[in-house]
Amino acid sequence: MNHTYQVKLDAFEGPLDLLLHLINHYEIDIYDIPVAQITAQYMHYIHTMQHLELNIASEYLVMAATLLAIKSQMLLPKPEILDEDTEYEEDPRDELMQRLIEYRKFKEAAKTFHDKEMEAQQIFTRSPHVFENTERRAPVNQGDVSIYDMLDALGKMFKRKQWEKPLETRIQRVEIPIEKRMEEILDKVKKNKKGVLFDELFPEKTRPYIVATFVALLELMKNNQVSCRQHKHFEDLYIY
Incomplete structure (x- = not known):
C-alpha cells in the first residue's frame, strides 16, 4: 500500500x-x-x-x-544612464x-x-537553605556542525549513492522507533573512538529509515550524547 x-x-x-x-x-x-x-x-x-x-x-x-x-x-539588461536626471534603479x-x-x-x-x-549557570552562590540532589549540568557540546551541514551531507550522499530514485515510494507500513535508532547510533559511536562517518549511519535506502536516522541523530545531539564535527569546510562529517 x-x-x-x-x-x-x-x-x-x-x-x-x-x-x-x-x-x-x-x-x-x-x-x-x-x-x-x-x-x-x-x-x-x-x-x-x-x-x-x-x-x-x-x-x-x-x-x-x-x-x-x-x-x-x-x-x-541594465538601462544606460544618459544624464544625471535619470532615476536611480534600485538593486x-x-x-x-x-x-x-x-x-x-x-x-x-x-x-x-x-x-x-x-x-x-556555572556560578553557584551559597544559600541559607540546603538543597538536595543539586545537579550541575555540563555545557552542551554538539560540535561545530549545524543542521544545514547535515542536510547538505544527506543531499550529497543521495547523489553519490544514486538514491534519488526510487527511495522506495511503495513501502510497507513499518514503524521505525526514533528511540531504537538513537540506541543503535549511540552504540555504534561508542564502539568507534575515532568517530563514525556520517554516511555509515544510513545503510538502508528507505525513506522512513533515513528520516528516522536523521531525527534520531538530531535528538542525540540535542541531548548532548553525541557531537557532529567537520574538520574543514566541504569535508566529510564525523559523529563522536
Missing part, C-alpha cells in the same frame, strides 16, 4: 537562517550577494528536504520564489540584503545572551 507521511523538525529556524548559513559557509560578501550561486545552493537544500518529505514551512518556498525572481531581474538584492543584515544582528545578540546565560 502507498504510505505518505511528513516529519516536522523544529530545528530549522527559517529561510533567513539558511541563507545566512550559506553566506558564512561559502564566505560570501553579504553586501554583494552572487544571486545565481546562492539560489542554486538554497534550492539544493529545499530539494533535499522535499526528497525526505520533511514538512517544509511555506516561508522557505516563498524565499525560494523570491530568490528566483531576483535572479531573473539580475539577468535583465533588486537590496531588500534581501537589509533583511539578512538585520537578522544577523539579532542572531548575534541572541548568541551573546545565550553565552551569558550558560556562564551564569
Whole structure:
C-alpha cells in the first residue's frame, strides 16, 4: 500500500537562517550577494528536504520564489544612464540584503545572551537553605556542525549513492522507533573512538529509515550524547 507521511523538525529556524548559513559557509560578501550561486545552493537544500518529505514551512518556498525572481531581474539588461536626471534603479538584492543584515544582528545578540546565560549557570552562590540532589549540568557540546551541514551531507550522499530514485515510494507500513535508532547510533559511536562517518549511519535506502536516522541523530545531539564535527569546510562529517 502507498504510505505518505511528513516529519516536522523544529530545528530549522527559517529561510533567513539558511541563507545566512550559506553566506558564512561559502564566505560570501553579504553586501554583494552572487544571486545565481546562492539560489542554486538554497534550492539544493529545499530539494533535499522535499526528497525526505520533511514538512517544509511555506516561508522557505516563498524565499525560494523570491530568490528566483531576483535572479531573473539580475539577468535583465541594465538601462544606460544618459544624464544625471535619470532615476536611480534600485538593486533588486537590496531588500534581501537589509533583511539578512538585520537578522544577523539579532542572531548575534541572541548568541551573546545565550553565552551569558550558560556562564551564569556555572556560578553557584551559597544559600541559607540546603538543597538536595543539586545537579550541575555540563555545557552542551554538539560540535561545530549545524543542521544545514547535515542536510547538505544527506543531499550529497543521495547523489553519490544514486538514491534519488526510487527511495522506495511503495513501502510497507513499518514503524521505525526514533528511540531504537538513537540506541543503535549511540552504540555504534561508542564502539568507534575515532568517530563514525556520517554516511555509515544510513545503510538502508528507505525513506522512513533515513528520516528516522536523521531525527534520531538530531535528538542525540540535542541531548548532548553525541557531537557532529567537520574538520574543514566541504569535508566529510564525523559523529563522536
